[in-house]
Amino acid sequence: MWKSLHIDPAKCTGCLQCEMACSYEHTGVFNPSKSRIKVFNFETEGRKVPYTCTQCTEAWCLNACPVDAIRVDLTTGAKMVFDDTCVGCKVCTISCPFGTINYNQDTGKVQKCDLCEGNPACAEACPTGAITYVDADWTGLDKMRAWAAKANTPTTA
Amino acid sequence: MGWNRKVLRVNLTAGTCTEEPLNMQWAQDYLGSRGLATKYLVSEIDPKVDPLSADNKMIMATGPLTGTMASTGGRYTVVTKGPLTGAIACSNSGGFFGAELKFAGWDMIIFEGKSPKPVYLYVENDKAELRDAGHLWGKSCWDTEETIKHELQDPLVRVSSIGVAGENQVLFACIVNDLHRAAGRSGVGAVMGSKNLKAVALRGTQGVSGIKDFRAFMKATTEAKKVLADNAVTGQGLPKYGTQVLMNVINEMGALPTRNHRDVQFEDAGKISAEAMHEKRESDGKPQLVTNAACFGCTIACGRISEIDKGHFTVKNSPKYWGASGGLEYEAAWALGAANGVGDLEALQYANLICNEQGMDPISFGATVGAVMELYDMGVITRDMLGIDAPFGSAEALAKMVEMTALGEGFGKEIGQGSKRLCTKFGHPELSMSVKGQEFPAYDSRGIQGMGLTYATSNRGACHLRSYTVASEVLGIPVKTDPLTTDGKPELVKAFQDATAVFDSAGICVFTSFAWTLADVQPQLDAACEGDWSMDKLNEVGERVWNMERMFNNAAGFTAKDDNLPPRLTTEPAKTGPAKGLVNGLAKMLPEYYQVRGWTPDGEPTAETRSRLGL
Numbered sequence: 005m006w007k008s009l010h011i012d013p014a015k016c017t018g019c020l021q022c023e024m025a026c027s028y029e030h031t032g033v034f035n036p037s038k039s040r041i042k043v044f045n046f047e048t049e050g051r052k053v054p055y056t057c058t059q060c061t062e063a064w065c066l067n068a069c070p071v072d073a074i075r076v077d078l079t080t081g082a083k084m085v086f087d088d089t090c091v092g093c094k095v096c097t098i099s100c101p102f103g104t105i106n107y108n109q110d111t112g113k114v115q116k117c118d119l120c121e122g123n124p125a126c127a128e129a130c131p132t133g134a135i136t137y138v139d140a141d142w143t144g145l146d147k148m149r150a151w152a153a154k155a156n157t158p159t160t161a
Numbered sequence: 162m163g164w165n166r167k168v169l170r171v172n173l174t175a176g177t178c179t180e181e182p183l184n185m186q187w188a189q190d191y192l193g194s195r196g197l198a199t200k201y202l203v204s205e206i207d208p209k210v211d212p213l214s215a216d217n218k219m220i221m222a223t224g225p226l227t228g229t230m231a232s233t234g235g236r237y238t239v240v241t242k243g244p245l246t247g248a249i250a251c252s253n254s255g256g257f258f259g260a261e262l263k264f265a266g267w268d269m270i271i272f273e274g275k276s277p278k279p280v281y282l283y284v285e286n287d288k289a290e291l292r293d294a295g296h297l298w299g300k301s302c303w304d305t306e307e308t309i310k311h312e313l314q315d316p317l318v319r320v321s322s323i324g325v326a327g328e329n330q331v332l333f334a335c336i337v338n339d340l341h342r343a344a345g346r347s348g349v350g351a352v353m354g355s356k357n358l359k360a361v362a363l364r365g366t367q368g369v370s371g372i373k374d375f376r377a378f379m380k381a382t383t384e385a386k387k388v389l390a391d392n393a394v395t396g397q398g399l400p401k402y403g404t405q406v407l408m409n410v411i412n413e414m415g416a417l418p419t420r421n422h423r424d425v426q427f428e429d430a431g432k433i434s435a436e437a438m439h440e441k442r443e444s445d446g447k448p449q450l451v452t453n454a455a456c457f458g459c460t461i462a463c464g465r466i467s468e469i470d471k472g473h474f475t476v477k478n479s480p481k482y483w484g485a486s487g488g489l490e491y492e493a494a495w496a497l498g499a500a501n502g503v504g505d506l507e508a509l510q511y512a513n514l515i516c517n518e519q520g521m522d523p524i525s526f527g528a529t530v531g532a533v534m535e536l537y538d539m540g541v542i543t544r545d546m547l548g549i550d551a552p553f554g555s556a557e558a559l560a561k562m563v564e565m566t567a568l569g570e571g572f573g574k575e576i577g578q579g580s581k582r583l584c585t586k587f588g589h590p591e592l593s594m595s596v597k598g599q600e601f602p603a604y605d606s607r608g609i610q611g612m613g614l615t616y617a618t619s620n621r622g623a624c625h626l627r628s629y630t631v632a633s634e635v636l637g638i639p640v641k642t643d644p645l646t647t648d649g650k651p652e653l654v655k656a657f658q659d660a661t662a663v664f665d666s667a668g669i670c671v672f673t674s675f676a677w678t679l680a681d682v683q684p685q686l687d688a689a690c691e692g693d694w695s696m697d698k699l700n701e702v703g704e705r706v707w708n709m710e711r712m713f714n715n716a717a718g719f720t721a722k723d724d725n726l727p728p729r730l731t732t733e734p735a736k737t738g739p740a741k742g743l744v745n746g747l748a749k750m751l752p753e754y755y756q757v758r759g760w761t762p763d764g765e766p767t768a769e770t771r772s773r774l775g776l
Contacts, residue, residue, distance in 0.1 A: 017453060017455035017459075017462035019455035019456070019457065019458055019462065020257075025230065028230065028379075031368070032370070033368035034228060034229050034230060034368050035367065035370075036264070037264065037317075037366035037368070038366070047484070047485070047486070048486070129230070131390065131460035132462075
């Protein structure tokens, strides 16, 4: 069973623990500037939104790569960048409609969320449950439940 | 390890930025942030220096836990000699600026001299340069941040700046970072203004790699985060209600200073409380509070994001204030509200916004307004002088005075001098509710006795963040003590002062201490920092930092006489509530405190104490 990162912006406080955890997992250093998940702060609306790759099935990045450096991890469904193949041409960064694959000046390669081999560090570090890792087929479960709770089902005597 | 081992020295007179190694022996003795920056300051300036002269220095410093996954590890401290007090000034801020300084590869920035013209410092990793700020002078903190991000074409830059209040050297001007976090007290913004330094803009992409043992560090920080999450105050109370959770509690205790401390309970406390911020307004059906927010790395998230009522008289013609922005914390709500008898929550939020926008400490500003209103009530200050009627409770007067003070207009220039100078000028120095020239925060020491000693002995003038005995006397953390007696308070105050100095020096938020003791901090520091960081060593560092600050103040001319409270608190009994009939028992506590501290009856550390602490 594949899982998906599920993000609930209403629960995000903007603490950036996810960015630190992501960068630590991938570089061994606390460095939000190298994080593959990013929290956006819409100041005047009081909203904070964590954003990262959603692992598209027909992934634009994967299809655009001229050297086949992006491949699917069949265990997790993550679209993985293989550094030994990536030439840093950045075509994938242009093709991705969401901007969630990005170039890294330090490595000369692109980087994106790889779901941490099925144990995403961001979800683990999130203190409020704004980022969770759930059944890929049921990312809407909590919303469905919330609406179901509002359904008019009169009790019978 | 723990530290970047790198100091940026900025000489504003010469216009130079130079790198130097961090003194690692001092790092072992003073830890970081507050302690380490103070060690640098007291070693480099004359204690008698004029705080607003070029000879004063100003240091922005991080701690070893700043920029790490330790919860609340995003703090930085501004250390300088303060213009409001003439004592050591040490103001701490959250937000995201402190961590960015660490990510850029530095531990601290030392500013010295005075620039011949307005400048701002731009740091991009190893590169640091002073840039012209002529076009920024006269701008608010908010506009300054926006303009800098625009001209650098970098939305990810973190900015700390002064507003017009700092430029005008309002003696309680603060330094604002990330729009609404501030190094708030003692007038550190006026020092920055006196140096013609408008802002500091940072971009760091190097990250923090200097952790002694990453595996042990991740284990220690994860366990400590669980302690915060499981605690009722840090896990539930603060995220939901913010520090404002205290308004009704402190009012019921009869310790909510009201109308310049004439009263100890405020009849409208409920209207300006956390609960009121959650209630839907009649006018637009929305609550003032939009959401809570965290500073960098914080798993508590006590910050308030609020939206003012667009139809309120203060903002109905000013759309720029209509969006969500920094909301009322307890201290601001008290100082702008109860201290002046103002019960209009929207007016308080307006004053709060102006304080953030132009960089003023809402505590000292609000408390000074309280003094003005009392002098108005006595007929000493008149409508002619103010341009408005200013009885206690007037939201209109509060709104007008915050604008005048922030922009340096009319009587606002007098308010900008703080209550001590203002009350002295008008012949009533006894009406300034301050210690060493700095105004009280939101706890009346007749109803919480330990806070009287806290205020009287605080090294930066009246302050709750130097030994928050409220935790023990009100909330029972770590043990419950009776708020109405002086018994045991000298020991309690000393223990809180020393422990708080360690929290501040580590680079974490003192609010963690609602749930953490030093024993929770110790494993995190020990895993991050080279050397042996035992509990004994931490206790000694805390005591050393406190005594170092005290020795600086003594050398600056402060004596035991300055460890005092205004006569109102020691001679006028509380009129209502549980503390009715009580005054603060400072005279009993102070000599005992000196003894516990190992100080002479004149309040100076004895030779033995100094030698024990290596001072």
